[in-house]
Amino acid sequence: SITNPFQVNRLQERKKPGDLKIGVSLSTLNNPFFISIKDGVNEAAKKEGTDVQLYDGQNSTNKQNNDVEDLIQKKVDVLIINPVDSSAITPEVKSANEAGIPVITIDRSSEGGKVLSLVASDSREGGKMAATFMIDALGQNAKIAQLQGTPGASATRERGAGFDETAEGHLNIVTKQTANFDRTQGLNTSENIAQAHPDIKGLFSQNDEMALGAVQALKSQEDIVIVGFDGSEDGINAVRRGQMAATVAQKPKEMGKLAVQATYDYFQGKKVSPNIKSPLELVVADKYK
């Protein structure tokens, strides 16, 4: 049999926020973006005196699945999961379903199983926003480069897809290189790109970390339009300073808060929307306003 014979199904009951135990599994904590999600969750939960158990998946699907199993083992009331990978998390979502624990995912979805709600910004849409901004800023057919995130990550795929779709026929993407969402790699890769393509006018980076690396790499070519993604603290500061032209700001902290709020609603018998959109906002440097 596939189901664990020791498994007991629990009935859903109403609970006050102060009696709830929330299990949180984040994909990683080595990126400020996810730290902000964590902060949002903690802040919202603290206000109501809710117990939070939070694990760091360290970007490993296997570690995350073990973490979620452990949380199920701890009989948390709800699981807030920010999946490392949407498909790999499916079995754990199913396990949670079997154990009668509602699941809320943040930032990335789960491909299978029943999810109470997905709290996320629309990455594809964000990619489009970035492309539109670039076309406006640079005009038609400008040569640009793209820094890609970790291969296979949904953020990489969706942001890339949204950007490329909109850029098609309007921008000339001369090269795409991965820098794994990492600032140091963003720096080195951008330097090399600038060497190979000294004539690029813009650079789209699929997150702010890499964009900030690019900022350092391209300091001598200040006219290159760098667009990041995330709206991290460092990213927004760079936009303010005019080092980056823009960033597609997500509201990770907001996401965390929204997820906790959805939990409270659920345990008070309120209806929870299956898709909670976290707002995206294009933060733009003064000179492009």
Add this chain to the structure above:
Amino acid sequence: MTRAKVEQKSSESVNQKKFFSQLAGLGPVLALVVLVIITTMMNSSFLDVNNLLNLLRQVSINGLIAFGMTFVILTGGIDLSVGAMLALTSALTAMMITSGVPTLLAMLIGILIGGVLGGINGLIITKGGAAPFIASLATMTIFRGATYVFTDGNPITGKVMNDSFAFQFIGRGYFFGIPVPVIIMIVAFIILYILLHKMTFGRKTYALGGNEKAAFVSGIKVKMTKTWIYVISGIMSSAAGMVLISRLSSAQPDAGTGFEMDAIAAVVLGGTSLAGGRGRIFGTFIGALIIGTLNNGMNLIGISSFYQQIVKGIVIIIAVLLDRRKSA
């Protein structure tokens, strides 16, 4: 009289030696027991049957890889490519399954491919004369790159995988109440235990690690034996891959990143010397359990993930220092 005395004395000291060496062999077991006691004191639900089965299942993947790694390390070698072999074979297997190859056949082929990848490592090391560390570091990069090329960086999922009973069973099923991955791990353990401790292959493995030149002069086919050992490591890594894709219902191109370190840690915590020639596969099992207990236990206790890393590192150091005998 003198003679008798000498004999008595010597047999005494032999017994003592045996006793101490057995005690030393128990080092890792003691460490595990202490860890279990501490964890239980801090969260009694640790000892729930459910949680223990859960823990064993979590251990199974690292366990499988670490069993293979034990052979490699016993020869004084190392295999850094295990995680990448896992990823490549899982991706290829998942691609076969989604394109219609029957699950079990696909998995069998996947495991064979694992053996071939291991064989490549073995040949680079034995025929090429490259140091295992650098050879497997290079193939790690190559296998990982190949995985990305084959998958184009995307995870491989498919309805078949979610629907195939056989596929789901490997990673998520139960057999008389015991999770199937745990059973796979135990079966693998028994087979490899016999291979290592009861068959000539095992003696050759130890001899190789103890003194390669002496083993060669004693008629051991050093290159062939070593190559097979890397094949075993490849097979075990891909077997772990099969369990993993079934558990995840998908193959991730970046699966297995860093698994080599956990496997090596399990082997060393289990008392096997990185210099080769000394150690036991039972120790590796215990070593894997120690790491699993640490991960699971700290989660149950609720230690923050930043501190978890610090605790894990400190426990490894303490365990290794307690078991000082090994060196290199």
Add this chain to the structure above:
Amino acid sequence: MTRAKVEQKSSESVNQKKFFSQLAGLGPVLALVVLVIITTMMNSSFLDVNNLLNLLRQVSINGLIAFGMTFVILTGGIDLSVGAMLALTSALTAMMITSGVPTLLAMLIGILIGGVLGGINGLIITKGGAAPFIASLATMTIFRGATYVFTDGNPITGKVMNDSFAFQFIGRGYFFGIPVPVIIMIVAFIILYILLHKMTFGRKTYALGGNEKAAFVSGIKVKMTKTWIYVISGIMSSAAGMVLISRLSSAQPDAGTGFEMDAIAAVVLGGTSLAGGRGRIFGTFIGALIIGTLNNGMNLIGISSFYQQIVKGIVIIIAVLLDRRKSA
């Protein structure tokens, strides 16, 4: 006559040997030259002065770490914690700078902390008797965890860092047209070259790696020398960290992840044996240049990142196989 004949014969063969060993020493250089030629053929802008300076600057961080790693590997040891030491010392330094400590003082303290962290590795290995691999694997986890604890996972940035000339100069400045990180790397190379090849410390390092027991019998303070070598590795890692935070204008808690593998690869590509006792720091320099050229060149040529990994792995294997002499 007989005597003379013998001597003549032996001196002949000595000359031959010398020639071949010098040629072998040139192995890495040849590999680099071939690589440069191929890259230039595929993208002539590779040889631009600008790009070469750029490449050297990119190499500087791995170079600094790899120089320290050379000493460690010459003793037959390994230091997996270099990346984590880099992260921890950069974070602490950045925190000091943002909280008002003068830049250069903060950096000096940061480098000292690096030395202390290296010393911890050294003591665990020498006094504790732990194998370097597992000891530094454990401290890698601990240092990384500590970095997260100190930074709470956030990058450390501050206006001071962007405004301080001294700070910016280290990573981004030029001195007579040469990037400062390159100058730092070259100065470090010269100092360590003298230490290794012209001072007794270097002789002790080689002796230790060649035959630790004999080194002990020769009156070399084995434990002390080894501990200092890990201190050097810590210092070089933190120095690399200083360059990195200055280049990035911020300290990332996950900085340096995987740097140990690049450093080890540079050392081994440069012809230093992982078994210890044989190798040269000049080779490491070349090794670092090979890796840097590969990364930079493939970016210039525009090879997709998936294939980049495969190419990198294959180049490492070829280089190591060409330089077959080493083993273990």
Add this chain to the structure above:
Amino acid sequence: MKVDMIGISKSFGKNHVLRDVDFHLKDAEVHALMGENGAGKSTLMNIMTGLLSANDGDILVDGQQVHFNGPKEAEEAGISFIHQEMNNFGEMSVLENLFLNKEIKNKFGLVDDYTMRQQANRIFKTLHINYDLDRPIGELSIGSQQMIEISKAMMTDAKVIIMDEPTAALTSSEIRSLFEIVRHLKKQGVSFIYISHRIEEIMQIADRITVMRDGHTVDESFISDTSVEQIVTKMVGRDIGDFFPTRQVHVGKTVLSVSNLNSKNTFHDISFSVQEGEILGFSGLMGSGRTEIMRAIFGVDAKTSGDVSIDGKIVQIKEPSQAIKQGIGFVTENRKDEGLILDFSVAENIILPSLNDLVKHHILDEKTKVDFVDLLIQRLTVKTDGQNISVGSLSGGNQQKTVLAKWIGAGSKILILDEPTRGVDVGAKREIYNLMNELTDRGVAIIMVSSDLPEVLAMSDRIAVMYEGTLMAIVDSDDKLTEADIMTLATGGKKL
């Protein structure tokens, strides 16, 4: 310089290695230290030079109590120790080895290679040797390495030089020049402690002798007051009779023949054969290529051309496993490197070449293994606390017997013994000779490479003499053959 060691005791765990040992070294004398393997000679010297510390007892230098914290302090006090185990660094150059940890530095604190080079050449000149200072020392033969160790000790201006089996790897001509140096330095007031298992040498060079047995000093006397027989009796605790046992030779058919064997550099055109029940000795100067020939026959190293035949049939031997299948066994020159896995037990070592014969249904049969090993231990009288004791803790002689047990257990019809008694005490030597006779009585053919001329002469039926990679001659070993005859051939002189 006078050194007195009084009431020295030392134990390793429960193993009492030295019990209340006294040792007195006078000014300007050569003092021999003899005893069976494991008697504690090296341990005593390690204590004198601060490498080990005694559990009890005093050390006095010129009447002053001293305590050295390490070999460097001993050296600074004028005591230099040439170790039994080669303590050098194979990858490092001769020069670097000579000055290791006592490098000469210039005023900038950098190593002064120039001055060191000059000094090294000066020493070499006085020793009548010449080595390329830049060559890695590991590429030199063991004998040359030994000479360099000796030069190293000379360079320290030592007042006391300890030599722990310095001649084990030297040939007679080198031994002669070593003795010249010893006598010369003695005249200048240097004292020597000379440890050796070769009694003839000790009778030649030593002034006094201390004999140890089982961790005790059993005798201290002037060489002139004693005799070989007396020394051996004191060492072993009984009379062992003739040093070399008499051989009854029954030679059978040819079992191994080698024709026109060549290697790249070390030997050319080697042809010889061995018969059942025969001992064929191989003599020659160090580096003459004997070891290389044996390694090529056994498949350890590659040969460039030539044939090896067993029982008249040409066989292909590319690696040792094939040689073993043909019934060849090989006791290598370097026991610790290639003969044994020192950390492993006696049993684990002995079964290695016979693994495939010890399985039942693919599983190693524990009982067969235990009986097999027990039988061999008893037949070869290996002194061990049991078959599970690690081989590294046995005395040299017993280690050597364990290697022999490996090959006898594997049922070798042809045994190649390379320096089988190097570093082995007289008692054990005698037992090894007996064993060789017993084996040849059963029809085993033995090839014995040895640098010990008396041994070669006494034990061989025929002797092959090598010179610079060529086989000069194979001569019958009869009463008329002398050491001088062999030496003539070995130095390229005319064939007899």
